[in-house]
Amino acid sequence: MEKFKPVILDENDAFDYFNLQLVVPNQVYTPSDDTDLSIVFLKKWIQNIDQSPYSLEKSQNIRIFEMGVGSGVLSLYLASRLLQKGYLPEIIGVDINPIAVQTAQFNAELNGLEKYITFYQGEFFSPLINHHNYAPFDFILSNPPYLASEPQIIDQKNRQLIDFAWEGGINGYEVTLAFLEEVSPFLKCPGDFMLISSSNIDQTPIKSHLKKLNIEILEVLSTHKFFEDILLYHGRRIRKIG
Numbered sequence: 001m002e003k004f005k006p007v008i009l010d011e012n013d014a015f016d017y018f019n020l021q022l023v024v025p026n027q028v029y030t031p032s033d034d035t036d037l038s039i040v041f042l043k044k045w046i047q048n049i050d051q052s053p054y055s056l057e058k059s060q061n062i063r064i065f066e067m068g069v070g071s072g073v074l075s076l077y078l079a080s081r082l083l084q085k086g087y088l089p090e091i092i093g094v095d096i097n098p099i100a101v102q103t104a105q106f107n108a109e110l111n112g113l114e115k116y117i118t119f120y121q122g123e124f125f126s127p128l129i130n131h132h133n134y135a136p137f138d139f140i141l142s143n144p145p146y147l148a149s150e151p152q153i154i155d156q157k158n159r160q161l162i163d164f165a166w167e168g169g170i171n172g173y174e175v176t177l178a179f180l181e182e183v184s185p186f187l188k189c190p191g192d193f194m195l196i197s198s199s200n201i202d203q204t205p206i207k208s209h210l211k212k213l214n215i216e217i218l219e220v221l222s223t224h225k226f227f228e229d230i231l232l233y234h235g236r237r238i239r240k241i242g
């Protein structure tokens with residue numbers, strides 16, 4: 001695989017996305033239909049936050065974890081809109097792609113949101129073990145890679161960092177399941193959960209894993225794109241495990 005070299009990011013290349021300024025280099029996922037669907041949901045989630053289990057004191061922190069931040073767009077959106085609502089976001093975002101982490105950090109600074117979000121390079125929750133405390137989160141979200149891999153085309157030698165953005169494993173759901181495997185100690189009860197997937201892959205193992213985590217699916221949003229429906233699960237952990 002290619003070695004990580006920081007890229008040069010220039011704020012003159014920024015484009016507007018839901019009133020956020022974003023710079024996205026080639027090796028980082030450009031917001032797409034799945035990002036748009038996530039934003040539709042997050043907008044509603046924030047609108048209803050006063051009625052949710054998060055009717056916290058406004059000055060209280062809302063702890064959020066995002067797996068697979070890419071350009072940082074979803075964490076940035078959450079931070080900016082929660083601040084507008086008078087909440088204090090405390091967001092941790094992780095990406096396996098070091099250029100995504102560099103980009104997300106750059107975009108956080110570009111939008112003046114760097115005080116509210118910390119980005120780490122690593123897989124799933126692993127950076128928390130090295131860097132941070134283990135306090136669980138009010139909300140965990142991810143737009144993970146969810147397409148079936150093509151090992152005959154992409155092998156270890158020609159893999160690019162951007163391939164992490166879409167390769168979900170041989171059946172498309174392996175990365176999602178590996179992530180779900182680690183969620184339990186990090187999600188509060190009550191705690192909210194958002195996950196993107198696709199009708200193109202078998203949803204049975206994903207749904208049964210959510211059930212095992214005591215995450216009740218409250219709604220499923222979808223949007224049609226070419227050959228698939230992009231799915232968005234909004235779940236809530238109501239009961240603790242055990």
Ligand SMILES: C[S@@+](CC[C@H](N)C(=O)[O-])C[C@H]1O[C@@H](n2cnc3c(N)ncnc32)[C@H](O)[C@@H]1O
Pocket residue numbers: 029030031032034035038067068069070071072073074094095096097100122123124143144145164165166175
């Ligand atoms: C579909 S992109 C989503 C990016 C962004 N959140 C958005 O909605 O536009 C998926 C992201 O997950 C990252 N990723 C893939 N596997 C990962 C893992 N095991 N741990 C952390 N991040 C991962 C990819 O590098 C990519 O940036």
